[in-house]
Amino acid sequence: MxxxxxxxxxxxxxxxxxxxxxxxxxxxxxxxPDHPLTFAPLAEHLVAAGRRVVMPFLRGFHPDTFDKxxxxxxxxxxxxxxxxxxxxxxxxxxxxxxxxxxxxxVAAAWPDRLDHAVTLAVPPPATLAKxxxxxxxxxxLFYVFLFTIEGVxxxxxxxxxxxxxxxxxxxxxxxxxxxxxxxxxHAMYGKDEYIDNALKLYRANFDTRRMDPAxxxxxxxxxxxxxxxxxxxxxxxxxxxxxxxxxxxxxALAPGSEVAVLPGVGHFLHLEQPEAVAARVLxxxxx
Numbered sequence: 673m674x675x676x677x678x679x680x681x682x683x684x685x686x687x688x689x690x691x692x693x694x695x696x697x698x699x700x701x702x703x704x705p706d707h708p709l710t711f712a713p714l715a716e717h718l719v720a721a722g723r724r725v726v727m728p729f730l731r732g733f734h735p736d737t738f739d740k741x742x743x744x745x746x747x748x749x750x751x752x753x754x755x756x757x758x759x760x761x762x763x764x765x766x767x768x769x770x771x772x773x774x775x776x777x778v779a780a781a782w783p784d785r786l787d788h789a790v791t792l793a794v795p796p797p798a799t800l801a802k803x804x805x806x807x808x809x810x811x812x813l814f815y816v817f818l819f820t821i822e823g824v825x826x827x828x829x830x831x832x833x834x835x836x837x838x839x840x841x842x843x844x845x846x847x848x849x850x851x852x853x854x855x856x857x858h859a860m861y862g863k864d865e866y867i868d869n870a871l872k873l874y875r876a877n878f879d880t881r882r883m884d885p886a887x888x889x890x891x892x893x894x895x896x897x898x899x900x901x902x903x904x905x906x907x908x909x910x911x912x913x914x915x916x917x918x919x920x921x922x923x924a925l926a927p928g929s930e931v932a933v934l935p936g937v938g939h940f941l942h943l944e945q946p947e948a949v950a951a952r953v954l955x956x957x958x959x
Contacts, residue, residue: 905952
């Protein structure tokens, strides 16, 4: 499938994006270490169902926005997603990994900016504290802590793509990554600007100086359960976040939400089983 390069203009930032199809808009937000085109197989099914798919690059993850990541916390990214939702007239949204946190926070703090919300591979923020207290889960998230060590993290990531490949292979152990996708990922995270900005996102989890003071007022809402129902999909083989933490996700979700853990897939479930994910997503969008 061919994707057009477009720019979504908002009052916060102009977001470069890839887009295809015609019809009601679905915005897909990527995570780390990832590229918007990982959504391409899922997008094919959504476009075939009469949807227009828009896949923006996160702030700081496109050459046109390399220097725009002054603040790098999750609320900054969520405000970006809310602004894109407003610019595109409250579309449906799908978020994966970091993108899942963005969409979950939009649903909590700016629910009028989207119609339907889907999060992949990461439960809502309000459920993550329990997971982060688990030493076994801390071991899975070793890279998060590695990324906070200035100098060491840069050396590891700039040396080669071995850590990126390791994360992909352990997060989705049954996935055999296509050479084209591997090429996009390697090219993206082979550049210092992408590496530096990815590290900024993770360091913001532990450094409040990286939070936009203008958005502090939204913290109480973004980290709380959303009033808008969400569809949360995970993979039973996910090596990043233990799937058992999806069992508790209902505690932080609005009535009417749905949670499903798909068998035989890992963290990148939308790339591994795009048809199955598309079927669930389209059913959710039709409600």
